[in-house]
Amino acid sequence: MRTYLSSYLSKLFAGDLAAFGGPATDEAVAGYIRAEQISLVLGYSLGIMLANACNATVLVIALWYSSNRNYALIWAAAVVCGALSIGLKARLSRRITKPQFVSRQAMHRLVRNALVLGTAWAVVPVAFFAEASNGGQLVITCLCSGMLAGGAFAFATIPVAAVAFTAPIFVGTAICLGRNGDFVYLLVAILVVAYGFVLLRGVFAHSFEFTKRTIAQLEAERRVRRDPLTQLPNRFAFNESLEAALNRLARSGEEFAVFLLDLDRFKDVNDKFGHPAGDEFLIQAAARLQRCARETDTVARIGGDEFALIVTNLAKVEDALEIAERFIGAFGEPFLIERCEIAGATSVGIVLAPRDGNTPHELLKNADLALYRAKTAGPGTVRFFEVSDDKSARDRRALQRDLEKAVGRDELFLVYQPFFDIRENRVTGFEALLRWQHPVRGVISPAEFIPIAEETGLIHPIGEWVVRRACSTLSNWPSDLRVAVNFSAAQFHNTSILQTIVQALAQARVAPSRLEIEITESMLISKYGPASSILNSLLELGVTVALDDFGTGFSSLTYLLKLPYTRIKIDQSFIRDMLTRPDSAAVVKSIIGLAQDLHIGVVAEGVETTEQLECLRQTSCDEVQGYLIGRPVSADRIFALLDQNRQWTTPAA
Known part of the structure; x- marks a missing residue:
């Protein structure tokens, strides 16, 4: 019985909401939730502690002419020093990478600190209210009410910490107002208690919703991070x-x-x-x-x-x-x-x-x-x-030397693979894909030469050529078609890429909304810092942005919130297995549902069978791309493909 009680109290003071009727979780999930909760508290801590210091200073000023001035000074000095120390420690903690798991002991320390700080403020009405002037009493009442609200806000996701902080202040305030004997003060005491119950009810409601949302996010991220066949990390x-x-x-x-x-x-x-x-x-x-x-x-x-x-x-x-x-x-x-x-x-x-x-x-x-x-x-x-x-390393060096001359020799060319709108049964645009016709080795895959271009800086002239050629080709297409161009992180290391895109659009006389930039998740956390600012400038210009190969990058789902994406592209590895692997199908459905909730379009890559297409149609996917719709074609075959599209009711291989 004692062991059970000890375990129950440990969970209770670690913020486990099951004790209050909230969702039950295992320790791994609870540790993840605690990490999110403490991260939020740390974000507020410096501001809240500065408010504590300011409030303590205001109290000293209000009691300057009372008989308790010296005691108020000592109390205020202790609170100011403690608050600033906690605030600075919280600021330093924010600079450290957020942990994925936080122990119960860490939450116990947080609850203990909340109780100590709340008790310190509970001393104010009990010790100073009776001897204060009417104005001083008003200041004390206002400060305690403000601390109640501030504490409820700071610990809005951790009810036990909110209770630990606010309960002493509630009790202290109610005691000083109730024992005054004045009927008006008694009414104020009742209002403070009622106000406190409303605050705590809001804290519990918010924390329940926060916990459910965090659990749902964790489950979604786990699905995306897990290989459905072997159950290993992907x-x-x-x-x-x-x-x-x-x-x-x-x-x-x-x-x-x-x-x-x-x-x-x-x-x-x-x-x-x-x-x-x-x-x-x-x-x-x-x-x-x-x-x-x-x-x-x-x-x-x-x-x-x-x-x-x-x-x-x-x-x-x-x-x-x-x-x-x-x-x-x-x-x-x-x-x-x-x-x-x-x-x-x-x-x-x-x-x-x-x-x-x-x-x-x-x-x-x-x-x-x-x-x-x-x-x-x-x-x-x-x-x-x-x-x-390593012979491969020597081959790469030889390929690098040839790549340096490829642009000047006009060996690079673009092919275009169509996007197909499932609802409207029509081609809505094309993705421009770079190819290299080597004079000796034949056509070389971009997977082989793009990494070399990124390492050597050749990606910049090559990328500029791709943008200008794609926009020039786009100018000859019907106005309801777009072209998508892939960008790597290295291209954003050169800030002149923004000017290049603007010039290419102007020279081709096409609307910016018809150009789509495809980026990967890894680009957002790369060493190329200017990427986000350049992308935001392009978005302001009207260019759209798509997140490519979704689910295979470096980052978490939170990167969907970093930029207002127009589309996300589900990686073909998920599409390939979705008819034979229930987990793959679940991942595809989850991504489509998430995108719909965020009002983002979805493109499914690698569609090769009519069965895959029908499955995506049933899950409300917006667009598809793959060999079923059309293989990459040269620019001079675009209009033939569009003429064929006008005769489609459903696409054929």
């Missing part, structure tokens, strides 16, 4: 963990390693036994990786048969090799799939931070190069990143 969650590891490295020097693992025989399993067997192979492989990983390590599925790990607290390189060999050994036993024993193997590429990079892009790029060398060496091989011995 690329989105892995990128966040990688950012967190780099932040720890910068703060405390904690080194770590990134492993990329590729299942060497996954394609054979898929081809021989079918996709269900391939899925089971992935599930079992994920389970083995989790068993081999330490509690502090992060295991994620970031691609079809590609897994990634963040291995922390490495004392030496040999430790990373030992862990990698443990993963290799986990695949020594055959996999039992559909009553057949299937041999499995994995190759591992390793990078060490900060030796091999200090940004997510560098680490993942170099880990991929190491993995390529491991796969080339044969199944079950481990390779560390080595620039000097």
Whole structure:
């Protein structure tokens, strides 16, 4: 019984709303809610503490000619010093990255501090009211009422802290007013108590709503961060963990390693036994990786048969090799799939931070190069990143030299892939896609040369060429069509990009609303600070902005609130599996519902079958894009595609 009571009180004073009839949560969710609650309180703390200091000063002035002046001075000095100390500590805490989990003990300290501060203000009416002048009594009543309101506001999401702060002030105020003997003061006391109950009722109502909203947001973010097949963190969650590891490295020097693992025989399993067997192979492989990983390590599925790990607290390189060999050994036993024993193997590429990079892009790029060398060496091989011995690195340098001349040689060209409005059954615009016709290697994918352009600064002249060519082509299209151009974070490092866009629109004589800028979530938290200000300037001009590859970036859902997006594009990885994976379908529906609530349009990428199209139609998706609608075409084939569109009632492959 004593243990149960102790646990109940611990939850109660940790802000658990279940004690008041609110939603019940497990400790992991409760810790996340506490983190959000304390973050809000810290945001108000400096202002509230300054108000405390000002109010204490006003009280001293009001009691300057009373017999309690010296006691008031001592009390005020204590309150001012305490308030300023708490406010400054809160300000420093706000500069630290907000934690994802806050313990009960941290909330207990907050409630205790609220009680101490409330008790300090409860002393005022009890100790000073009787000896004060009529004006002083009025000031005391007003100050106590103001502190009640301020406390309820500051702790609006934490009822137990609001009660701890306001209850002593309520009691002190009611005592001093009630014992005065004056009927008018008795009425005021009754009003103060009634006022307090109304405040606390509002606090409970607000905190219940806040908690429900936070739980819903957490569940939505968890769905987006979880791979529906293996239940491991997905690329989105892995990128966040990688950012967190780099932040720890910068703060405390904690080194770590990134492993990329590729299942060497996954394609054979898929081809021989079918996709269900391939899925089971992935599930079992994920389970083995989790068993081999330490509690502090992060295991994620970031691609079809590609897994990634963040291995922390490495004392030496040999430790990373030992862990990698443990993963290799986990695949020594055959996999039992559909009553057949299937041999499995994995190759591992390793990078060490900060030796091999200090940004997510560098680490993942170099880990991929190491993995390529491991796969080339044969199944079950481990390779560390080595620039000097890597043929891929030499190929990239040669490609860079050719890319420097590509614009001048007119080797770059654009193709256009249509957007299709499901409701109106018509093409509403095209996405401009960059291609490179290399004189020797043929057409090179932008996934291969864009990273090189970003690293070398070539992205700026290439990006300017893309914008001007897309706007020029757009000027020949019907006025109800738009063109979307992809922008990377590196392009916003050059502030002249804004002038380039304005000039391109003016020279082509097209309305800014017909140009759409597609950006990724990772751009918003990149090292290129001017991005947000430039985008806001473009929005003021009338250009629209779309958030591309939604669900695969670095950031959380809160990035939807950073800019007034016109559209979000659901990544094709979710669309591909939504008919066979209930969790993928749930993610797609959640994103569409969220976008509708925020009044943002939705484009589904990678639509390849009529079944996918009909499913998206039923979930009220706005637009689709993919091979079912049309493959990327050159500018001279746009009008032929539009003529075909006029004959469509539903799109055909």
